Amino acid sequence: MGVKGKLTASIEVECGGHLFHDLYQKNPHQISNISPNNVNHFEIHEGETVKVDSIVSWKYNEDGTNKIVKEVIEAIDLEKKSITWKVIEGDLLELYNSSIITSFEDLWATCTLVYEKKTEDTPEPLVTLGFMINLYKDMEGHFLN
Numbered sequence: 611m612g613v614k615g616k617l618t619a620s621i622e623v624e625c626g627g628h629l630f631h632d633l634y635q636k637n638p639h640q641i642s643n644i645s646p647n648n649v650n651h652f653e654i655h656e657g658e659t660v661k662v663d664s665i666v667s668w669k670y671n672e673d674g675t676n677k678i679v680k681e682v683i684e685a686i687d688l689e690k691k692s693i694t695w696k697v698i699e700g701d702l703l704e705l706y707n708s709s710i711i712t713s714f715e716d717l718w719a720t721c722t723l724v725y726e727k728k729t730e731d732t733p734e735p736l737v738t739l740g741f742m743i744n745l746y747k748d749m750e751g752h753f754l755n
Contacts, residue, residue, distance in 0.1 A: 612707075612726045612727040612728050612729060612730065612732070613726070613727045613730055613732075614725070614726045614727075615723075615724075615725055615726075615727070615734060616722060616723065616724050616725070617722070617723045617725075617734065617735065617736070617739050618720060618721070618722040618723075619720070619721055619739050619742065619743055620718050620719065620720040620721075621718070621719055621743055621746055621747070622717050622718060623714075623717055623718065623719045623746065623749075623750045623753075624717065624750065624754060625750055625753035625754055626716065626717060626753075627691060627713075627714025627715050627716060627717065627718055627719050628691060628714060629714075629753050630691075630712075630714040630719050630746070630749055631691035631692075631693070631712075631713075631714040633749065634660065634693055634712060635659075635660050635686065635693065636659070636660070638652050638660055638666070639652045641745070641749070644748055644749055644752040645744075645745050645748035645749065645752075647671060647748075648670055648671055648741065648744055648745045648748060649668060649669070649670050649671075649745065650669040650670060650671065650676070651667075651668070651669040652666065652667070652668055652669075653666065653667050654666050655667060655680070657683075660683060660686075660693070661683065661686065662683055662684065662685060662686055663682065663683065664682070664683045665680065665681070665682050665683075665698070666680070666681055666683070666695075667679065667680040667681070667699075667700070668681075670741070672701075672737060672738065672741045673737050673740075673741070677700065677701040677702075678699075678700045678701060679697055679699070679700035679701065679702055680697070680698050680699035680700050681695040681696060681697050681698060681710070682695070682696050682698050683695055683696075684696045684709070687713075690713055690715070691713060691714045691715060692711060692712065692713035692714070693711070693712050693713075694709060694710075694711050695709065695710045695711070695712070696708075696709045697709065697710065702735075702738065704728075705727065705728055705732045705735070706725040706726060706727055706728065706732070706735060707725065707726040707728070708723060708724060708725035708726070708735070709723075709724045709725075710722070710723055710724075710742075711724065712742075719746045719749075719750070721739060721742040721743070721746070723735050723738060723739055
């Protein structure tokens with residue numbers, strides 16, 4: 611068993627968090643158009659839309675490196691406007707077993723990384739959390755324009 615951890619970052623978004631949740635749930639393929647420097651591609655592998663048990667993948671650029679992540683959607687809470695994504699394949703799995711929880715309320719966009727390091731020497735996934743914050747900033751810019 612590796613070291614377990616949880617990192618959470620929230621940023622204030624003037625446009626309202628509900629717009630982020632709607633984008634993730636209804637039009638996630640548009641995120642690569644909104645933030646092309648961060649997200650290169652989105653694909654649904656199983657399921658027709660973003661629903662519980664759908665399997666999706668993202669090609670993204672994290673800290674100057676092209677990466678991929680494949681996730682299964684474990685939970686969607688419409689009241690809390692949250693989606694829980696469990697990582698099942700890709701670059702993140704080299705270092706961590708992890709889940710990513712995105713939640714959006716009122717004027718806040720929040721990302722929570724729940725992870726287990728594969729080794730004790732593995733650094734905390736701060737770069738991944740930073741990637742999510744940058745993505746949220748691009749999304750906010752899109753909605754404010």
